[in-house]
Amino acid sequence: MGDLLSLELARIAQEIDSRFDALLTPPDDSRRTLYEAMRHAAIGGGKRLRPLLVCGAARLFAVDPECALRAGVAVEAIHVYSLVHDDLPAMDDDDMRRGRPTVHKAFDEATAILVGDAFQALAFEILAAPATHGDPFVRAELVAALAAASGPAGMVGGQAMDMAAVALMHDLATISRLQQLKTGALIGFSIEAGAILGKVPPEGRTRLRGYAHDLGLAFQIADDLLDAEGDPVAMGKAAGKDDAAGKATFVSLLGIDRARAQARLLSEQAIEHLGNFGHEADLLREIAAYAVDRDR
Amino acid sequence: MGDLLSLELARIAQEIDSRFDALLTPPDDSRRTLYEAMRHAAIGGGKRLRPLLVCGAARLFAVDPECALRAGVAVEAIHVYSLVHDDLPAMDDDDMRRGRPTVHKAFDEATAILVGDAFQALAFEILAAPATHGDPFVRAELVAALAAASGPAGMVGGQAMDMAAVALMHDLATISRLQQLKTGALIGFSIEAGAILGKVPPEGRTRLRGYAHDLGLAFQIADDLLDAEGDPVAMGKAAGKDDAAGKATFVSLLGIDRARAQARLLSEQAIEHLGNFGHEADLLREIAAYAVDRDR
Numbered sequence: 001m002g003d004l005l006s007l008e009l010a011r012i013a014q015e016i017d018s019r020f021d022a023l024l025t026p027p028d029d030s031r032r033t034l035y036e037a038m039r040h041a042a043i044g045g046g047k048r049l050r051p052l053l054v055c056g057a058a059r060l061f062a063v064d065p066e067c068a069l070r071a072g073v074a075v076e077a078i079h080v081y082s083l084v085h086d087d088l089p090a091m092d093d094d095d096m097r098r099g100r101p102t103v104h105k106a107f108d109e110a111t112a113i114l115v116g117d118a119f120q121a122l123a124f125e126i127l128a129a130p131a132t133h134g135d136p137f138v139r140a141e142l143v144a145a146l147a148a149a150s151g152p153a154g155m156v157g158g159q160a161m162d163m164a165a166v167a168l169m170h171d172l173a174t175i176s177r178l179q180q181l182k183t184g185a186l187i188g189f190s191i192e193a194g195a196i197l198g199k200v201p202p203e204g205r206t207r208l209r210g211y212a213h214d215l216g217l218a219f220q221i222a223d224d225l226l227d228a229e230g231d232p233v234a235m236g237k238a239a240g241k242d243d244a245a246g247k248a249t250f251v252s253l254l255g256i257d258r259a260r261a262q263a264r265l266l267s268e269q270a271i272e273h274l275g276n277f278g279h280e281a282d283l284l285r286e287i288a289a290y291a292v293d294r295d296r
Numbered sequence: 297m298g299d300l301l302s303l304e305l306a307r308i309a310q311e312i313d314s315r316f317d318a319l320l321t322p323p324d325d326s327r328r329t330l331y332e333a334m335r336h337a338a339i340g341g342g343k344r345l346r347p348l349l350v351c352g353a354a355r356l357f358a359v360d361p362e363c364a365l366r367a368g369v370a371v372e373a374i375h376v377y378s379l380v381h382d383d384l385p386a387m388d389d390d391d392m393r394r395g396r397p398t399v400h401k402a403f404d405e406a407t408a409i410l411v412g413d414a415f416q417a418l419a420f421e422i423l424a425a426p427a428t429h430g431d432p433f434v435r436a437e438l439v440a441a442l443a444a445a446s447g448p449a450g451m452v453g454g455q456a457m458d459m460a461a462v463a464l465m466h467d468l469a470t471i472s473r474l475q476q477l478k479t480g481a482l483i484g485f486s487i488e489a490g491a492i493l494g495k496v497p498p499e500g501r502t503r504l505r506g507y508a509h510d511l512g513l514a515f516q517i518a519d520d521l522l523d524a525e526g527d528p529v530a531m532g533k534a535a536g537k538d539d540a541a542g543k544a545t546f547v548s549l550l551g552i553d554r555a556r557a558q559a560r561l562l563s564e565q566a567i568e569h570l571g572n573f574g575h576e577a578d579l580l581r582e583i584a585a586y587a588v589d590r591d592r
Binding site: 029030091124125144147157 | 377384416421424425
């Protein structure tokens with residue numbers, strides 16, 4: 001990992017923790033448990049890849065870092081909600097996440113459902129607030145983009161396809177599509193948020209979308225490789241889940257060696273999309289290299 | 297029920313159904329089940345009280361009815377998501393809703409979790425879209441207000457208090473506060489949305505907030521009365537749930553007669569807040585009277 005990236009990963013981890021800490025002050029009434037469960041889910045741990053992508057993309061257009069950070073907290077809130085709901089017994093039924101008990105294990109199922117619901121609302125509240133950007137058009141565009149990326153035509157749709165995938169046999173094209181929705185849409189939003197904050201019109205975002213597309217797939221293949229081969233201690237969660245669930249993944253369809261080669265190719269392609277940017281794109285370049293060369 | 301209200305209730309029911317029908321066209325892939333479950337949850341049935349409140353409040357400020365209707369669909373999407381998640385086995389564990397099997401009964405729990413998540417995203421996507429209002433400031437304000445009303449400091453916080461209420465003994469002040477969050481916040485948003493769409497500044501919304509506050513409590517007390525005395529067939533769901541769950545409600549704390557008197561008083565107070573408006577406020581007046589005199 002490059003020096004720039006390790007510095008930035010440490011910085012964003014600290015920033016996101018401190019933002020969630022400030023946002024989630026438990027009130028002095030019986031909502032306290034909800035807030036404590038939200039803190040359990042959101043503070044301490046997590047790569048914070050999505051906020052880092054927002055900051056990395058925002059840097060290309062000289063966006064105020066504070067604006068980028070707020071948009072980063074919003075996308076991380078969506079990510080946290082999706083993990084809490086994914087871990088529920090009716091979904092993936094996971095006991096451990098980020099090296100700690102999942103929310104429904106540490107608290108209970110009803111609390112975990114509400115925690116996810118609350119984080120989704122929090123994400124949109126943050127994006128719509130004047131502090132995120134002075135221009136209301138930018139705020140409304142951020143909300144519309146995140147809602148589209150996370151809703152039934154995006155992340156949630158991908159999760160629904162993933163559930164169906166256990167029953168159906170899927171080919172590579174279908175798995176690619178599924179993953180583009182399930183994890184790619186939110187990664188796509190993270191990059192797009194930088195462009196929205198920088199007031200780059202949609203027609204100026206083609207290369208960034210190429211970067212996000214290739215990075216998202218590379219990242220997911222790397223995740224499948226970690227699930228197949230990774231160290232549960234480093235990952236802070238169980239490994240071998242996909243295989244046990246009988247899910248088709250890039251690894252089950254391609255085999256380990258071809259999956260790894262494909263991830264590297266996609267990472268290189270992602271970096272090529274940034275060709276016309278200078279040093280301001282170095283963070284995004286290092287993220288693309290790191291995405292396929294990580295242990296959690 | 298007044299002629300105006302019965303006409304408007306029929307009209308809004310048809311409008312909301314047709315909007316959800318158009319928004320939820322099942323795609324031709326394995327997300328189909330998710331969309332079908334969303335249609336099951338959202339189309340056909342429901343009083344559509346919240347959209348009607350948006351339209352009623354928007355009428356006070358001569359807002360384009362199409363804008364009001366879109367905001368109404370958004371708040372109904374939040375309401376639908378909250379019902380689907382509330383009905384889950386880990387929450388209220390209800391089998392019937394609006395005279396039909398609940399989503400987790402008709403489909404499964406994982407689908408019901410995703411359906412709720414998807415409706416929340418859909419709500420914010422609708423509000424942030426240019427079609428909802430030409431002024432992005434209005435759209436951003438709608439999103440911020442709905443997110444605050446539905447999140448941990450609003451509806452979801454109220455649900456968390458409600459869960460805790462089974463364990464704790466609550467007094468009238470606490471139950472009022474709980475209900476103001478659990479159901480009052482979304483009713484408050486519905487009224488506020490009319491003012492936001494009408495570009496009424498916050499300092500001009502005092503009387504409307506009074507109306508929303510009194511209506512919200514009156515509506516909830518009437519709900520408690522229906523739970524205690526109502527006809528499960530008319531309601532389309534089980535009755536006597538609160539008592540069976542050992543929950544403190546307005547009825548258990550006040551008794552039936554005082555609860556009914558209190559609901560009527562609040563309904564009259566709500567109407568008084570509209571004193572300075574003319575016939576354009578008749579719909580809101582009739583809704584306040586209907587809130588405490590309904591069978592479902």
